[in-house]
Amino acid sequence: MIRSGLLLQLDTVEYGEAWELQKALLEARISDTTGDCLILLQHPPTFTYGRRYKEDDLIANREYYENNGFSIYKTDRGGLATYHGPGQAVGYSIMKMSTYTNDYYQYLRMLEDVIIRTLSCFGIVAERNEGYTGVWVNKAKIGFVGVRVALGYTMHGFSLNVNNDLTPFNFITPCGIQGVRITSIQELLNESISVKEVYDKLANLYSDVFQVRLIPVEMKTLMQGIGLAGNYVRV
Template structure:
């Protein structure tokens, strides 16, 4: 048997940062990505909730805002990720993997499908049969979208990531056409599992992420330098 077949999984530092303003988490991501240009870095997974905010993808249109930007109930940021407008708020678990895909597979399509697999596996742990919709990115239960994905990859280092609606107030989505999809509803895990909390889901996401990406999660008790 090839000895390499039994190599230990690569470590991945996991940070549960709690409630963090979007701008702060965005700055932290960019700082961690930049470190990869200077010295070897571990894979990292940042897990956060955000106060209410809307974000746009790099090339996304304002046509999917139902109100003028200045009249939205929460701040609006244009980012470098792909995809259209989305909403973040407390009760939604957001994951920002900072991975070097050269250690995994340098393939954007593969990476997107892997993130979807993490969320499908997570929801299965709570008894939900989640899946994909043809031609769309994200994870669905029936026609309800429970998780959105939007990424940026530069020199095969990833940033941005996924947002899983655990138990959020979905009202903020009413001011936008989420991800530009007008004919399907946004949903949450709490609609199927009343009383579910982010605290209950977070370790399941970590385990699912580790399983799908074949990583060894190393839980960090302090935030990365810069937050």
């Protein structure tokens, strides 16, 4: 394994702040002032939707969501509507894609493979569902993938339901799939698993799938490395 990248592990970060962090790291990666980076974090309750968003994917209007404590963001990633919340592990991969694959769809499959292998560590047999992006267990969706590629560099990434409340998925049409069932590690095992334990598994298996040695880095050090002061996001 001769490649190396950075690993930034955070706790809960507001979605908009995390998005701005991704943009800053993407710009730095394109200008080659930083290396490839995997960010692992959680978000407060947030609905997001991608470029292929359809109005029907949000069951109510923005005011309804905001009045019930949810943030909502239209993003520049692929995919449709999804939910992020505490207890869900989220991974954002900022990288030069051609270092690992020249095939966009192969890149998606690699992210799915990270999730599938992680679930296997907990004795959960997961699989892909032909025709859909993401990861499934017994026809219920547990892992989500949505990315953006700009000038050959990636941002956004994946999410994995660990201990999060699944009820908010009822307020959207997840990934635009009518009637889809959503599950989590906690629901499948009937026990609570530490999100940070899942972080460790995800990081190790991301390293295996992409054949990259991940070097843990602190936020302040990372920001100073690309010429930005402070922590950049509130953590």
